[in-house]
Amino acid sequence: MDLSDAYANGPHIAQAGTYPPRWAEAAACYRKALSLKGRLRSGLPYGRGPRERFDLFLPDGPPEGLVVFVHGGYWMAFGREDWSHLAGGAVARGWAVALPSYDLCPDIGLSGITRQIAAxxxxxxAEVAGPIRLAGHSAGGHLVARMLAPGMLPDPVAARIAHVMPISPLSDLRPLMQTGMNEKLRLDAVEAWAESPVAMAPPECPVTVWVGADERPAFLDQARWLSEAWHCDAVIDPGRHHFDVIDGLADPDSAMTRHLLA
Incomplete structure (x- = not known):
């Protein structure tokens, strides 16, 4: 059974092609504004590769703590520069926000990307003291969920994780083996299950799964599977689809930002 369409978002969202350039424009404007204020530290390394870099956006004053946002794109697209504006909500509320890039499939496998995000x-x-909150969208939702696996993060870092918000996450990767994307993802049954958050023991850290009510049924299923497996809260955001469900992160007064930082 071919599940390619079940996991395709763009063909089922009106004017889908306008979203990436709008994201890039908003991100560039936000980066420029924070850079002019001396509150952007760009391209900080976490590894040796050219994409093993993160940007750190700083609030006006000592940070309350650290938010890390991990972008989506089915592990095959985008980079940190495309999503800078999504730091806006938490930064306005006094938090530092890190946005990492990572290597993309097929140049790397999913387990390798998971290790990169842990790094x-x-x-x-190490750059920001205080509690840490993780948020990620789609493939990024998978990656932040994986950070809660035992031993994934050093103990002192893991102890600081205060909240994790997988947004429209991919939580069981086995169906992706039945899509055309697997030509690049190169998942086999062993890695698909090993990298699936639903296969992990429920974490002790607070988790909120967030998904748009107007998303594809496959993504509603994926969110529900994770919520059920981990016995954690789930928010179904009315009127939101896969491309606009993340908009709240740019707004300091949105329900999403307030919930992430609560």
């Missing part, structure tokens, strides 16, 4: 979170944690 990025660890490096960002």
């Amino acid at each position: 990025a979170v660890t490096a960002a944690a």
